[in-house]
Amino acid sequence: DVKVTQSSRYLVKRTGEKVFLECVQDMDHENMFWYRQDPGLGLRLIYFSYDVKMKEKGDIPEGYSVSREKKERFSLILESASTNQTSMYLCASSLHRDRSNQxxxxxxxxxLSIL
Amino acid sequence: QKEVEQDPGPLSVPEGAIVSLNCTYSNSAFQYFMWYRQYSRKGPELLMYTYSSGNKEDGRFTAQVDKSSKYISLFIRDSQPSDSATYLCAMSEHNNAGNMLTFGGGTRLMVKP
Structure with missing residues (x-):
């Protein structure tokens, strides 16, 4: 079974802090994704990555950045946290860029709660 | 108009009932269809994955796709309290580099004992 592990289940930070959210997958997947999920708005894609050191903007990248230094790890960074970034953050992975529809x-x- | 529409519910049914969950979509290029189940305070888990039109059955769950109507359904037979969760539909186009998915907003299901 695929295992995608996010480092923290709950996190409380203050406005203006730099926040790191970590995600690790153990199935050698090439693609990794960061979403936020808010009531009434569903899942919204922030950033995704096809490969190490590659990143692409999703639908709502403003205020976020990402890092993918190793294939199994994809980090989401809130450069200067704001209260409107209080949300549920979900990491996902899928098998291979060139095998579509995985x-x-x-x-x-x-x-994440930003106070 | 959203690309994928899903009634948010909540849908409340008695234990043992047959549940029907539905999504409509506007993009005729969608070819792959998924259903995810999300329990409270957990991430979505893949439940069903189908290609193009037709039915797929897995235990108490049946996924149905009607591409001519741009309508997909998930049926749950003999529903159990443990089926109480939010169900998300997701879909993607063929030759979809990067495996991008378009999600519905989710339907919250409550199965009462």
Whole structure:
């Protein structure tokens, strides 16, 4: 079974802090994704990555950056946290960029509160 | 108009009922269809994965795709309290580099004992 692990289940940070959310997958997947999930808005894609050191903007990248130094690890960075970034953050991975239509597998999420 | 529409619910049914969950979509290029189940405070887990039109059955779950109507369904037979969760539909186009998915907003299901 695919295992996607997010480092923290719950996180509380202050406005203006730099926040790091970590995600690790153990199935040698090439593609990794970061989403946020908010009531009434569903899942929204922040950033994704096809390979090490590669990144692409999703639908709502403003205020976020990402890092993929190793294939199994994809980090989401909130450069200067704001209260409107309080949300559930979900990491996902899928098998291979050139094998289209592979389903994505999700971690259990990080519930982030910015005070 | 959203690309994928899903009634948010909540849908409340008694234990043992047959549940029907549905999504409609507007993009005729969607070829692959998925259903995810998300328990409270957990991430979505893949439940069903189908290609193009037709039915797929897995235990108590049946996924149905009607591409001519741009309508997909998930049926749950003999529903159990443990089926109480939010169900998300997701879909993607063929030759979809990067495996991008378009999600519905989710339907919250409550199965009462």
């Amino acid at each position: 389903p994505q597998h999700f971690g259990d999420g990080t519930r």
